[in-house]
Amino acid sequence: MAFPDGFLWGAATAAYQIEGSPLADGAGASIWHRFCHTPGLVHGGDTGDVACDHYRRWPEDIALMRRLGLQSYRFSIAWGRVLPQGTGTANSAGLDFYERLVDQLLEAGIAPNATLYHWDLPAALDDRGGWLNRDSADWFAEYADLVFRRLDGRVKMWTTLNEPWVVMDGGYLSGALAPGHRNLFEAPIVAHNLLRAHGKAVQAYRASGAHRIGLVVNLEPKYPASDAPQDRVATRRAHAYMNRHFMDPVFRGRYDAVLVRMFGAAWPAFPASDLDLIRTPIDFLGINYYTRNVVRDDAGRFPLPVERPVQRGATYTETGWEVFPQGLLDTLNWVRTRYGNPPVYITENGAAFDDPPVAQGGAVHDALRTDYLRQHLRVLHRAIAEGCDLRGYYAWSLLDNLEWAHGYSKRFGLVHVDYRNQRRTLKDSGAWYARVIASNGQCL
Numbered sequence: 001m002a003f004p005d006g007f008l009w010g011a012a013t014a015a016y017q018i019e020g021s022p023l024a025d026g027a028g029a030s031i032w033h034r035f036c037h038t039p040g041l042v043h044g045g046d047t048g049d050v051a052c053d054h055y056r057r058w059p060e061d062i063a064l065m066r067r068l069g070l071q072s073y074r075f076s077i078a079w080g081r082v083l084p085q086g087t088g089t090a091n092s093a094g095l096d097f098y099e100r101l102v103d104q105l106l107e108a109g110i111a112p113n114a115t116l117y118h119w120d121l122p123a124a125l126d127d128r129g130g131w132l133n134r135d136s137a138d139w140f141a142e143y144a145d146l147v148f149r150r151l152d153g154r155v156k157m158w159t160t161l162n163e164p165w166v167v168m169d170g171g172y173l174s175g176a177l178a179p180g181h182r183n184l185f186e187a188p189i190v191a192h193n194l195l196r197a198h199g200k201a202v203q204a205y206r207a208s209g210a211h212r213i214g215l216v217v218n219l220e221p222k223y224p225a226s227d228a229p230q231d232r233v234a235t236r237r238a239h240a241y242m243n244r245h246f247m248d249p250v251f252r253g254r255y256d257a258v259l260v261r262m263f264g265a266a267w268p269a270f271p272a273s274d275l276d277l278i279r280t281p282i283d284f285l286g287i288n289y290y291t292r293n294v295v296r297d298d299a300g301r302f303p304l305p306v307e308r309p310v311q312r313g314a315t316y317t318e319t320g321w322e323v324f325p326q327g328l329l330d331t332l333n334w335v336r337t338r339y340g341n342p343p344v345y346i347t348e349n350g351a352a353f354d355d356p357p358v359a360q361g362g363a364v365h366d367a368l369r370t371d372y373l374r375q376h377l378r379v380l381h382r383a384i385a386e387g388c389d390l391r392g393y394y395a396w397s398l399l400d401n402l403e404w405a406h407g408y409s410k411r412f413g414l415v416h417v418d419y420r421n422q423r424r425t426l427k428d429s430g431a432w433y434a435r436v437i438a439s440n441g442q443c444l
């Protein structure tokens with residue numbers, strides 16, 4: 001099932017999850033540095049102090065990308081490396097690191113795809129209110145403009161934010177992610193400022209950039225557990241809260257009325273002009289897809305009354321996510337029909353399984369991951385046939401890495417990382433993915 005000529009095959013990572021050396025060469029601490037160094041918040045007390053040591057081993061990792069035959073590499077830039085205080089004086093050593101990385105990617109024939117924000121807000125800005133402060137949109141635009149002027153042209157694909165929904169829900173509602181708040185009234189303010197920041201960065205790019213910029217969202221299709229009215233209502237609420245929450249303002253210039261009603265008194269009166277900024281047109285949409293959500297009404301849950309009933313006979317990953325490739329097709333067709341079929345890249349798709357240990361002779365027989373990827377890639381081929389403007393795919397992740405509050409306990413990589421000695425081992429799934437890329441999907 002060959003994919004269209006020019007379909008872009010890649011793999012993805014994020015700065016705090018792989019780089020290590022979070023304070024090296026003048027870098028400023030991020031909220032994730034603080035979160036990891038706060039006892040009890042991250043599995044096993046794990047931190048990003050070393051991670052995959054990518055800050056020092058990046059040439060070796062580019063060699064691995066070449067071995068995989070990657071056509072593109074999605075990575076994120078650590079805001080605090082470039083602007084240690086978040087605004088003001090730039091750190092040339094930080095900019096130099098990303099410039100070297102980009103230049104060597106290009107040398108290797110790998111197109112850089114740079115994410116400006118993958119959750120690692122400079123701690124100095126969190127001390128000034130972080131995403132709760134309306135000024136955060138201007139802070140982000142200043143950072144974005146600095147990086148655009150340094151790297152645009154060599155980087156031709158930019159995304160502003162990675163998964164603003166997770167930043168809001170994890171960082172300000174559940175408290176499971178940095179900065180660990182649990183406040184219903186903060187969440188809509190944070191979501192709105194993230195969207196304003198996105199809009200200002202896109203406008204900054206239009207003023208100085210010459211290539212393409214987009215947004216990365218996590219989308220998770222919602223299916224009612226039964227035909228009972230309360231399950232259908234709960235499903236619509238779950239859909240409003242996760243999927244339409246950011247897609248509607250960015251593509252339609254307004255928030256979903258169901259979402260506004262859900263938050264009730266916690267929903268502020270935002271200036272209408274903000275929505276004009278937020279809907280500044282983008283060149284493509286990045287979708288991170290992992291699983292679906294079967295929804296049963298559970299009125300007691302904060303803030304969203306939904307329960308995730310286990311699906312009999314389904315396969316679940318180590319992060320508890322049901323393997324459900326049909327949900328990817330449903331999601332892509334939903335985006336195609338509701339938002340005018342924008343150019344889409346799957347910017348993350350992958351799974352954590354309990355991989356077997358590295359075998360004698362250096363192999364990791366991670367058949368479950370290969371099967372997960374194969375099922376989802378086959379669905380992409382159908383999505384294209386059904387009219388979705390699907391341009392490319394990035395597997396999550398190039399390397400095993402720091403899985404946020406799970407620490408190093410969950411492995412998503414196409415490449416195994418032995419954290420005791422930083423040895424990289426290509427897993428069977430990575431070797432298989434290299435064959436998929438080489439055949440443009442023909443071998444699927």
Ligand SMILES: CO[C@H](O)c1c[n+]2c([nH]1)[C@H](O)[C@@H](O)[C@H](O)[C@H]2CO
Pocket residue numbers: 014017162163166218219288289290348396403404412
């Ligand atoms: C619910 O899945 C989310 O879409 C999601 C999953 N993931 C993500 N977002 C993040 O973008 C990555 O940094 C994670 O490492 C990765 C794996 O957990």
